Amino acid sequence: MKVVICGAGQVGTTIARQLASEGINVTVIDLDPEQVRRVDESYDVRGLVGHASHPETLREAGARDADMLIAVTRSDEVNMVACQVAYSLFNVKRRIARLRHAGYLAQDKTGLYAAEHLPIDIIISPEIEIAEGIARRLRTPGAFDRVPMAGGRVELLGIHSNPGNAVIGRTFSEIAEGLSGARMTVLAVVRAGRSFMPDKGDHLAAGDDVYVLTESEQVEAAVRTFGHQAGAARKVVIVGAGNVGSHLARKILRVASRIDLKLIERNKDRAEEIARELGDRAVVLQGDALDRQLLAEAQCGSADTIVAVTDDDETNIFTSVLAKQAGCRRAITLVNKSSYESLIPTLGIDAVVSPSAVTVSTVLRHVRHGAIYALYTLREDFGEVIEAEICEGSRLLRRPLGQLGLPPGIKVGAVVRDRRVILPDDETALRVGDHVIVLVTYSYLRLAEALLGARRGLFG
Template identity: 60%
Template sequence: MKVIICGAGQVGTTIARHLAMEGNDVTVIDASAEAARRADESYDVRGMVGFASHPEALRRAGAREADLLIAVTRSDEVNMVACQVAHALFHVKRRIARLRHHGYLEPIWREARPPPVDVVISPEVEVARGVARRLRTPGAFDMVPLADGKVQLLGIHCDDASCGIAGARLGQLRQAAEGRGYVVVALVREGRAFVPGPDDQVACGDDVYVIAQPEHVDSVMAVFGHREQAARRVVIVGGGNVGLHLARMLKRDALVSLKVIEHGAERAAHIAETLGSGTVVLQGDALDRELLEEANIAEVDTLVAVTNDDETNIFVSVLAKRAGCGRVITLVNKASYAPVVDSLGIDAVVSPSSITISSILRHVRRGAVAQIYQLRGDFGEVIEARALAGSRLVSAPLGEVGVPAGMLIGAVVRDGRAFIPDAATTVAPGDDIIAVMAYTAREAAEALIALPGSAPGQGA
């Protein structure tokens, strides 16, 4: 597949790297010669200098032969125009645009978006939703509903003192998985992530991904030593798009006491006016201890740091924890900070680029795959896929179909009901499966799911 990506920022280059790794022909356009050069030299893609919305730039990028255009520049308007030009002049089959300004996302203004934008991705809204989900599942550093909420992907830290399954063989746990309502699908240990085999054990200090049935979530969290109550007193640091979207979501819950800290005076006034009564907006530097004391940070259940600066988010989170804040959720863009953040006592890290990549790949992949979620550590992903008649997946019980190493099927959805399969389970055509797969197992996993003779990733 030939793909043009407009914008060589972190999101654009990361998407380019993922698509290039899958064997796609990728060209990245950016107005900055330096950014285009870095993309060209760092990844197996073609970096090109140009304005993404200009017809000549798109022509030079090969738009006439392109199957997909992904517009993720910093400008919503450039992204929309790039999709318009790609559609009208070059007949590019699919166009995806990242839009940030809430005006383009409001239902009453959707007609302002040009029809040639097939898919709109709003990272700020997706990040805010992700944080809100974490607030509803205290103790989990990640929570993603799958299969229309019939199962949940939970990221849980195995506490040293109270993790009830530390030392247990995962093969034994899997045998009783249906009764327990969960299955362990991935482990992150000392910075290394992997899909566990039956002889692997959960160790104290691991970060564990599990697939759980919603009715068992509380008991699953308790098994891992987490019995936290849902946050009722929340402080949001950063009143940008993410912070404002999150504040709006939390305002709907009358039981949440909300405060917002915003550095800019004009922006703080806008937030106060937008959110109205019931929300306290403090203007100033969140790294100022006196301001944190004014926010009564020692009595706060959860602080959410979502400014545009990673360092500010990290440091204010550390200060809040030391001041007595119960839990901190921190937005971090730079992947290189992940090992440091894990050692600082930060409870949950939110990666906008990972969320954006997951959203875009969900629309790039075709055929059987319906949903994708990128796992922490960039080692693999969770997929939701339809079992197709004629594929190897439905030919025999799971213990006999040759599920590759690095892939684990955690749930099957049949006739509207989700259950955790075992080796004797036979997946039927039309079932949906929830599986985790390491990137090293992608080709073998796609071969298991796809129809014989179909191209990888195409499904039917």
Template identity: 55%
Template sequence: MKVIICGAGQVGASIARQLSQERNDVTVIDTSTELAQRMDESHDVRGMVGHASHPDVLEQAGAAGADMLIAVTRSDEVNMVACQVAHSVFNIPVRIARIRSHAYLKPQWATLFRAEHMPISVIISPEIEVARGIARRLRSPGAFDMVPLADGKVQLLGVHCTDPAPLLDIPLRRLTEQYPDVRAAVLAVLRDGRWFVPRGDDVIRLGDDVHLVCRTADIVKVVALFGHTEAPARRLVIAGAGNIGFNLARLLEEKMPAVSIRMIERDPDRAGLVSRSLKSSTVVINGDALDHDIQEEAQVHRAETIVAVTNDDETNVFAALLAKRAGCQRAITLLNKTSYAPIIAGLGMNVVVDPAAVTVSSILRHVRRGRVAAVQPVGDGFGEVVEAEALETSRAVSAPLGSLALPHGMIVGALVRGEEVIIPSSRTVIQPHDRVIVMATADLVRKVERLFAVGLEFF
């Protein structure tokens, strides 16, 4: 499949790397000669210098034969025009655009992106995606990541294993017999900086980061097995009332109305606007999130969680540290500079949110079609969790899973059959139209296609 990516920044480069690993034909366009050359030198992709919205540049990039255009430049307007040209001039079937400005995303302008006006297939708003992700984490505080699958019946969780954790050092194959009322399957483990797909004889160790699937009804039980018994936050402080903070507050007002929210915003005009736009129960305080008196007014010492989402990494880190020192139990911190991540990990941050990684994940979830309902990247190019419908023609149907001889690096984590969630064993038989959730390392993604006949192609 031929893909054109507009923008060679952190997001564009990550998407290019992921798609090229799956042997797609990828071309990346950027106005920066340095970034374009870097793509040529460090990835199996073609880097081009030029303006991504110009028809002649897109033509040189092979737009006439492209299957998809992904526009993730720094400019919303360039992204929108690139999608328009891709549709009107080159008839590229799928066009995905990152749009940051909420001026384009207000409900009253919803018709702007209809096919007859600005034909963008999928719009990704990083701020909204980050806010949604944080809201999910707040509903299950024991997890550092949480993605719904199978219409919400199954959750993909990321959990850090702490002490005491009941499942420590128990072979994974014995978890079902030890905890028969918990339906969960471990898909991938990060240990000492290395990802691996576990086998039945492997055990979970203290400090592991574990990705697993479980029945939504079992989330609390599952995270407790990893040593997490935290209750959902009832008192929350949000540092930063920008687009992320504002969208998060609105989501929580709608989805978690019992939560008491206090926000800190340095800009007085923005603080006033946000205060007028939210419910009266949400308190917006104008001030510096690093000021002791302001934090005291926000009652961080009584809050279960602080969410630091200003537009400055240093402010986010220090606001979270000060809040935890004052007695706040948990910190969720937005971090744009990934080079800070190793340092931050040792400072007691419970969750670090990388907005670029969230954007990449959101875009990759939309590049599959056909019988594939969802794709969720795991690790930085390590693998993918794929949710797909099993077809009658699949060789995986009507045979016990144990007879399929799945390669190491591929795990069938869950099946959804009607309303029933099944965590399979070697004796489980996949039936036609089951929703199958599979973990596969990057080199095995194409084998998932052949095994389940789900057509992991874009068309």
């Protein structure tokens, strides 16, 4: 498979690194020679300096032989034109573009992006997906991550294990079997910055971040297991009324009729615009969120959650810290720079949202489009949670799971059969047509493809 990636920023670089590690032929285009040099020297990919939408640049990148073009530059217009050129001149089979501006996203429903108009197969909008993800977290404050899978029947939850909760020191096997009332599959644990797939006899430690799969009806019970009291946030402050903040505000007001919502926006024109749009359903304050007086006016100290989603990492981080110091119960913070990741837990921030991680998960889901129905990147250095259909020829059909000898980097967490959710054990035998949700570490992705027996292959 051959892929051309337009844009060598954090998103393009992460996608290139991942695809190259799986043996895919990758070329990355960017105008910045330094970024191209870095990606060319650091990973097994080819870097090319040039305009990503120019025909000659795409020709030099090998677009004529490419199976896919992924356009993730900072410019919506460049991404759209790159897809058009790739289709019209080079007949690239599949074209993915990241679009951010709401005016372009609205046109998706009008047919603008059909092949005969502007040929984009997949439109990715990180801002909308981030807003949707944050809205889900607001409904379950105990979870720092929440992703619906299997048509909403199964939930992937990331839960922080609070010190002093009843299951500290118990084995993950005991916890999974419903020690505190909720049956679940423990997929992965992050402990002191290290990610691992726990054995049944491993014990939960205070401060662990635990990723579990459970039935949708069991979400609140699962969260309580780790020492959290579930319950949707009723008083929310959003810092930043840009694309993410405005999408989130609309989403919250659409699904929650009784909620106290306030927004803080630094730009005067943008603040007035969002205030007119939301009317009396929300309070919009204009000013610098790092101003303690403004935070007090927004009543951050008594809020259930502050959501900091400006386009500046430092503003988001320090606003969240100030709000928590004032008494806010929970902080959800948008952070672009991966270099800040190790710092965040020491600051008391409850959940971090990474735009690049959201985009990468979405792109990889479409790259591995064969029998894949959902995909979520579980930390960029660890692995992916994949929902796939079991097809004829799958090696997972031969005998019960406990007798298959699955490698340590593959774990089947849930099975959906005839709309029924099964949390599997060693005696569970899979059938053709089952949907399985599997955690796969990156070193075992190719083996997972072979085991699942995907109809068209996970990778194209």
